[in-house]
Amino acid sequence: MQDEDAFRAATMYYLQNQTMDVIATTLQVSRSTVSRMIAHAREVGMVRIAVEQPTSRSGQNLGHRLAATFGIRAHVVPVRPRSTELQRLDQVAAVAANLLGQWFTSRMVLGVAWGTTVSAIAGHLRRMPTTGSTVVQLNGAANTYASGITYASDLIGAIAENFDATSQHFPVPAFFDHPETKTLMWRERSVSRVLDMQRRVDIALFGVGALTAEVPSHVYSAGYLTDQEMTALTADGVVGDVCTVFHREDGSYRDIEINSRATGPTPRELRRIARRVCVVVGDRKVPALLGALRARVATDLVLDETTAGNLLERATARPS
Amino acid sequence: MQDEDAFRAATMYYLQNQTMDVIATTLQVSRSTVSRMIAHAREVGMVRIAVEQPTSRSGQNLGHRLAATFGIRAHVVPVRPRSTELQRLDQVAAVAANLLGQWFTSRMVLGVAWGTTVSAIAGHLRRMPTTGSTVVQLNGAANTYASGITYASDLIGAIAENFDATSQHFPVPAFFDHPETKTLMWRERSVSRVLDMQRRVDIALFGVGALTAEVPSHVYSAGYLTDQEMTALTADGVVGDVCTVFHREDGSYRDIEINSRATGPTPRELRRIARRVCVVVGDRKVPALLGALRARVATDLVLDETTAGNLLERATARPS
DNA sequence: GCGGGTCCTGCACGTATGTGCAGGATGCTT
DNA sequence: AAGCATCCTGCACATACGTGCAGGACCCGC
Numbered sequence: 001m002q003d004e005d006a007f008r009a010a011t012m013y014y015l016q017n018q019t020m021d022v023i024a025t026t027l028q029v030s031r032s033t034v035s036r037m038i039a040h041a042r043e044v045g046m047v048r049i050a051v052e053q054p055t056s057r058s059g060q061n062l063g064h065r066l067a068a069t070f071g072i073r074a075h076v077v078p079v080r081p082r083s084t085e086l087q088r089l090d091q092v093a094a095v096a097a098n099l100l101g102q103w104f105t106s107r108m109v110l111g112v113a114w115g116t117t118v119s120a121i122a123g124h125l126r127r128m129p130t131t132g133s134t135v136v137q138l139n140g141a142a143n144t145y146a147s148g149i150t151y152a153s154d155l156i157g158a159i160a161e162n163f164d165a166t167s168q169h170f171p172v173p174a175f176f177d178h179p180e181t182k183t184l185m186w187r188e189r190s191v192s193r194v195l196d197m198q199r200r201v202d203i204a205l206f207g208v209g210a211l212t213a214e215v216p217s218h219v220y221s222a223g224y225l226t227d228q229e230m231t232a233l234t235a236d237g238v239v240g241d242v243c244t245v246f247h248r249e250d251g252s253y254r255d256i257e258i259n260s261r262a263t264g265p266t267p268r269e270l271r272r273i274a275r276r277v278c279v280v281v282g283d284r285k286v287p288a289l290l291g292a293l294r295a296r297v298a299t300d301l302v303l304d305e306t307t308a309g310n311l312l313e314r315a316t317a318r319p320s
Numbered sequence: 321m322q323d324e325d326a327f328r329a330a331t332m333y334y335l336q337n338q339t340m341d342v343i344a345t346t347l348q349v350s351r352s353t354v355s356r357m358i359a360h361a362r363e364v365g366m367v368r369i370a371v372e373q374p375t376s377r378s379g380q381n382l383g384h385r386l387a388a389t390f391g392i393r394a395h396v397v398p399v400r401p402r403s404t405e406l407q408r409l410d411q412v413a414a415v416a417a418n419l420l421g422q423w424f425t426s427r428m429v430l431g432v433a434w435g436t437t438v439s440a441i442a443g444h445l446r447r448m449p450t451t452g453s454t455v456v457q458l459n460g461a462a463n464t465y466a467s468g469i470t471y472a473s474d475l476i477g478a479i480a481e482n483f484d485a486t487s488q489h490f491p492v493p494a495f496f497d498h499p500e501t502k503t504l505m506w507r508e509r510s511v512s513r514v515l516d517m518q519r520r521v522d523i524a525l526f527g528v529g530a531l532t533a534e535v536p537s538h539v540y541s542a543g544y545l546t547d548q549e550m551t552a553l554t555a556d557g558v559v560g561d562v563c564t565v566f567h568r569e570d571g572s573y574r575d576i577e578i579n580s581r582a583t584g585p586t587p588r589e590l591r592r593i594a595r596r597v598c599v600v601v602g603d604r605k606v607p608a609l610l611g612a613l614r615a616r617v618a619t620d621l622v623l624d625e626t627t628a629g630n631l632l633e634r635a636t637a638r639p640s
Numbered sequence: 641g642c643g644g645g646t647c648c649t650g651c652a653c654g655t656a657t658g659t660g661c662a663g664g665a666t667g668c669t670t
Numbered sequence: 671a672a673g674c675a676t677c678c679t680g681c682a683c684a685t686a687c688g689t690g691c692a693g694g695a696c697c698c699g700c
Contacts, residue, residue, distance in 0.1 A: 004381060008398035010371045016397070016414045019656065026400040030680050035658060041371070048370045051330045051361070061324060077336075078328035080346040094336045339686065350650050355688060641700100648695080656687070665678075670671105 009034050010041035045128035050102060062308045066301065069315055070293045075099060075302045088304045089120050089281045096279045096302040097124035100205065103275065104163060106130040108202040111138045112159060113243045113264065114152040117207030117279050122155055125162045135160040136197045138204065139243045139264030140172035170194045174244050175225070176261040198265060204276045206297075209241040210288040229258060240288020242267065242278070242297050249287050251294025267295035275299055286310045329354050330361035365448035370422060382628045386621065389635055390613045395419060395622040408624045409440050409601045416599045416622040417444035420525065423595065424483060426450040428522040431458045432479060433563045433584065434472040437527030437599050442475055445482045455480040456517045458524065459563045459584030460492035490514045494564050495545070496581040518585060523595045526617075529561040530608040549578060560608020562587065562598075562617050569607050571614025587615040595619050606630045 005027060012018045012026070013034075020038070024031040041047050053063060066074035077092045100121065104110055112118055112135060141152035153169055160167035172191060176182040185191050211233060225233075236256050237248045243264030247253040253267060270276055278298035280289050289311055292298065303311070325347060332338045332346070333354075340358070344351040361367050373383060386394035397415045399408050420441065424430055432438055432455060461472035473489055480487035492511060496502040505511050531553060545553075556576050557568045563584030567573040573587060590596055598618035600609050609631055612618065623631070 007371065007373060011415065012398055012411075014369045014371055015418050016411045021656080022400070026398070031656090032658080032680065033678085035656095036679090039658085046372055048372065049334045050368045050370075051327065051334055052366055052368065053327060078332055078346070080342070091332075091336045095331070098335050341686080351686090352650065352688080353648085356649090359688085643700095644698090646695105646697080649693090651691090651693105653690095654688090656685105658685075659683090661681090661683105663679090663681105666676085667674105668676100669674080 006037045006041040006044075007046060009037040010047050013038050014047060043127060045101060045126050048102065049098075062305055062312065065312055066308060069312065070301070071296075072293065072298055073300045074308070075300065076308045077302065077304050079304045079306065081306075085282050088306075089117070090124075092279060092281045092302055092304050093117070093120035094124045096121045096205075096277070097126065099300075099302065100203070100277065101126055101128050103203055103277075104128070104130065104133070107132040109134045109136060109197065109200045110159070110163070110165070111136050111198060111201035111204040111273065112156060113138045113204075113206035114141055114155050115207050115209065117281065118205060119155055121205065121279060122159050122162075125159065127162055129164045131164065133163055133165040134168055134197060135163065135165045136168040136194065136201060137170040138198060138201075138206065139262070140170055140174045168194055168197050170263070172263050174263060175258060176263070179260045182261055182263070199272070201273050202275065204270060204273045205279070206243055206277070207279050208285055208288045208292045209244075210282070210285040211238055211240050211246075225258075232257065239291050240285065242292050242295075243270070247288075247291045247295050249291045249294075251291050251296075253295060267292075267297045270297050277302065279303070281307060283307055283310050286314050290314055326357045326361040326364075327366060329357040330367050333358050334367060363447055365421065365446050368422065369418075382625055382632065385632055386628060389632065390621070391616075392613065392618055393620045394628070395620065396628045397622065397624050399624045399626065401626075405602050408626075409437070410444075412599060412601045412622055412624050413437070413440035414444045416441045416525075416597070417446065419620070419622065420523070420597065421446055421448050423523055423597075424448075424450070424453070427452040429454045429456060429517060429520045430479070430483070430485070431456050431518055431521035431524040431593065432476060433458045433524075433526035434461055434475050435527050435529065437601065438525060439475055441525065441599060442478050442482075445479065447482055449484045451484065453483055453485040454488055454517060455483065455485045456488040456514060456521060457490040458518060458521075458526065459582070460490050460494045488514055488517050490583070492583050494583060495578060496583070499580045502581055502583070519592070521593050523597060524590060524593045525597050525599070526563055527599050528605055528608045528612045529564075530602070530605040531558055531560050531566075545578075552577065559611050560605065562612050562615075563590070567608075567611045567615050569611045569614075571611050571616075573615060587612075587617045590617045597622065599623070601627060603627055603630050606634055610635055 009023050009027065012023045013020065020031050020034040024034045027034065061076075063074045063076045066072065066076070075095060077095045079088045079091050083091075108130075110133065114137065135156055137152060137156050156167045156169055159165075170191075172185060176185070186195065211230075233246060233256070238246045238256060239249045240247065244262040245253060245259050245264050245266050246256050246262070247267070253259060259266070276298050277300045278289075278292065279302045281304055283306065286307065289303075289307075293301070329343050329347065332343045333340065340351050340354040344354045347354065381396075383394045383396045386392065386396070395415060397412045399411050403411075428450075430453065434457065455476055457472060457476050476487045476489055479485075490511075492505060496505070506515065531550075553566060553576070558566045558576060559569045560567065564582040565573060565579050565584050565586050566576050566582070567587065571587075573579060579586070596618050597620045598609075598612065599622045601624055603626065606627065609623075609627075613621070
């Protein structure tokens with residue numbers, strides 16, 4: 001049996017730290033095969049590696065300070081000082097994927113937003129079979145120009161497949177044009193089924209969108225919003241969004257017209273979810289992130305250390 | 321900060337799988353230092369590695385068959401077919417130590433027996449700081465000839481130290497000469513304090529002693545039992561012991577005179593403990609192990625695969 | 641301020657590990 | 671049964687990693 005030998009090899013390698021040569025002899029195969037078997041074992045999630053903050057030490061480091069400031073669990077990812085934002089995204093996504101793999105188990109429901117960040121995370125997931133679990137899309141994804149559904153749909157599908165979970169898509173646009181349409185659609189059974197599932201989410205996974213971005217987030221670039229809408233948002237003091245629901249830097253999100261047409265859960269709705277994992281990379285996202293944290297959308301924050309530093313600085317420099 | 325950098329290095333290495341060279345550049349140290357930092361991180365338990373049985377597959381393998389036969393969780397350790405018993409002990413102990421490290425956390429109470437097996441496990445523990453936890457000795461250790469206390473005491477102390485736990489010794493002989501002495505001692509506060517702690521044990525760790533051993537177990541060799549007592553045990557059909565309480569191959573342990581003078585918990589008392597980890601190596605221990613399992617002393621069994629094979633064979637060949 | 645610890649680092653070397661490639665097995669198709 | 675595609679293996683090489691050793695920083699105590 002394929003996996004059986006991989007398990008033996010992985011056990012001998014990681015738990016008993018034998019060299020691959022010894023394992024090869026035991027299993028009567030070549031050393032290279034053992035190398036491949038162990039790689040396989042890692043890929044299918046048979047091997048789980050966790051690195052934990054040493055418990056001691058006076059909360060002087062970024063992680064503890066973030067935790068103390070915002071009442072969240074912070075996972076600060078070390079990155080090289082001069083790495084590009086894309087590299088950082090990759091690193092942070094790798095860590096987030098690992099964490100998700102540890103937290104998500106059988107019979108759970110995972111809610112995911114869609115976007116560059118979540119997509120990067122999906123790319124780093126390591127196969128981990130579960131049973132009876134579900135992956136549900138948190139916000140709509142079709143826009144006026146392209147259906148956009150393929151993208152979000154592939155993403156959800158890939159994540160679900162990774163966990164052997166069933167996937168639940170959300171067949172609505174990111175924003176409705178008219179609030180009334182939303183009200184009506186929300187009564188459709190095809191939609192309300194998804195909404196029901198969203199209420200059962202155990203872990204939510206999302207990034208934040210930044211309105212102020214030099215490189216605009218997917219939501220703003222791909223024709224989801226008109227110029228007119230963008231202007232209105234700016235005038236309202238909006239800095240970004242979480243799951244297509246916009247907010248200001250102080251964490252408020254009321255009286256923002258477009259939110260009545262948005263399809264994702266509001267911060268208030270999100271807060272009903274036990275574990276809410278927010279993954280962020282990029283200094284330009286700091287104001288949006290600050291607002292998101294003040295709206296208490298996250299219980300866990302995964303970010304690179306430079307962004308973390310900037311976030312803390314801005315949070316303490318301009319207390320809301 | 322020492323640990324801080326080790327954490328960064330370990331994260332980059334294990335979670336983002338960067339090469340040590342890259343990490344060295346980032347941290348501005350030499351690659352060898354990074355290698356040492358990561359080794360350090362592993363040693364202090366900052367890195368946790370678990371290997372899990374792939375969930376699938378038709379319970380044809382030893383682990384599943386053992387689990388099904390005895391209603392326990394079985395952890396079968398792969399070993400080289402021609403390895404010596406000492407090597408196997410080493411391998412199995414490494415795995416057991418790893419499992420213990422995963423299970424034992426802050427504010428728990430760990431009960432340990434003492435003996436060759438437990439001693440080997442202690443040697444493989446990786447440092448893992450906890451708070452508010454306790455390690456308590458499960459059975460007495462002084463015999464007629466030598467105090468024996470040093471040995472058991474060092475063992476308990478070493479395990480406790482590994483977890484930053486307080487240790488609770490059990491200052492009584494392995495066996496009393498007269499049952500009445502036991503009764504009286506059990507009322508002493510110094511003893512009853514330990515007994516109270518034993519009742520709060522969350523995880524128990526022990527091996528099994530085999531009476532039939534070619535190489536006799538510590539308990540039988542070191543002058544703990546007289547020749548006369550050994551003869552009596554054999555006549556009674558005794559095959560081995562768990563925590564100095566003897567049992568027969570069918571799992572019964574009543575009407576064995578010496579048990580009334582033994583200091584360890586009986587199977588019945590053990591069964592009150594939620595997790596009971598039995599670690600066994602050696603074919604000669606199979607009959608004793610079989611009896612122990614039938615007495616339901618264990619919830620988790622860690623053993624090498626040849627012993628596992630023999631155990632299953634004997635269990636099915638001679639159903640009690 | 642000087643000898644003698646102890647601890648830590650980088651170097652250099654040998655060993656352990658990952659991977660492109662080519663040959664062989666297996667299984668499916670025609 | 672031959673043809674073809676796919677998968678798997680071992681070889682050989684390049685790379686990555688662990689560790690003994692020697693030099694330097696630091697800390698004491700006198």
